[in-house]
Amino acid sequence: MSRTQKIFKDFIARKGLKSTQQRDIILNEFLKSGAHLSTEELYLRIRKKHPSIGYATVYRTLKLFAECGIAEERHFGDGQARYEPCTGEEHHDHLVCRDCGAILEFEDSRIEELQENVAREHNFKILSHRLELYGLCERCSGGSK
Amino acid sequence: MSRTQKIFKDFIARKGLKSTQQRDIILNEFLKSGAHLSTEELYLRIRKKHPSIGYATVYRTLKLFAECGIAEERHFGDGQARYEPCTGEEHHDHLVCRDCGAILEFEDSRIEELQENVAREHNFKILSHRLELYGLCERCSGGSK
């Protein structure tokens, strides 16, 4: 059992909730699927192997993941929620290609420091942040354009 | 007529669209209302003086504002679009209070530089970006908490 799975089990137990087949299946597929899947994409993947699992269950389960901290809900402006696995303390931001939709991740501790500075100047206490750079990825801005 | 109004008139003319009372009213109220209004908030304000203006017209007009560059559409995670006036070249980011909902603006050219660095490293061409820091504002993180 992976660390993430353990966190989830603990959360379930602590809250008096129940461990079910569906939750296990959804968690496995979620972890396996790589980041940035929309709820619908995840649902479609799961349905291939487990056609009886309902849309609502996927929604509800992803909310649980977010609540216990193993997933993070994100919106990239297309009106759909996306979830990505949270692995520990590391934080990353995103480059989103306007053309092909590719989502790249990056991390920059200097930017984070400057964010803290800004917050301090405003007596603001940061709980989370989001930084997204929209534009054209290497492939889409290349020769063909 | 303000600079922004002129930009809009020019855009309207260039596109072969028409200047209407409703568009003028909505633009005025939009400029007067300060940043970060949701479409609904703006609609409600407008309806006080002009009860016959419809919801759809406000939506459609704000899209036009965004298209011609005098407004920018933003999403802060509450599921509603918000628009804010774009004044020239300056760019700013946001501090969003999770408690009272206050939205503060800031600008930091050093952060923007670092973003450019990141983009260069990935051969990514930035068209726009969004940076939002979520947390507690001065008032909400103060003594009472």
Add this chain to the structure above:
DNA sequence: TTTCTTGCAAAAGCTTTGCACACCG
């Protein structure tokens, strides 16, 4: 008069919820 706009209501798209039945502990 021709084309674009508007207001209304209906539709669309994503997400949540109510409910009866099933399952976990």
Add this chain to the structure above:
DNA sequence: CGGTGTGCAAAGCTTTTGCAAGAAA
């Protein structure tokens, strides 16, 4: 057994769209 979870369908919300009537050029 008692309470929680599930699947389905229906409802909720925000936003978009179709259409007939109205206004601008």
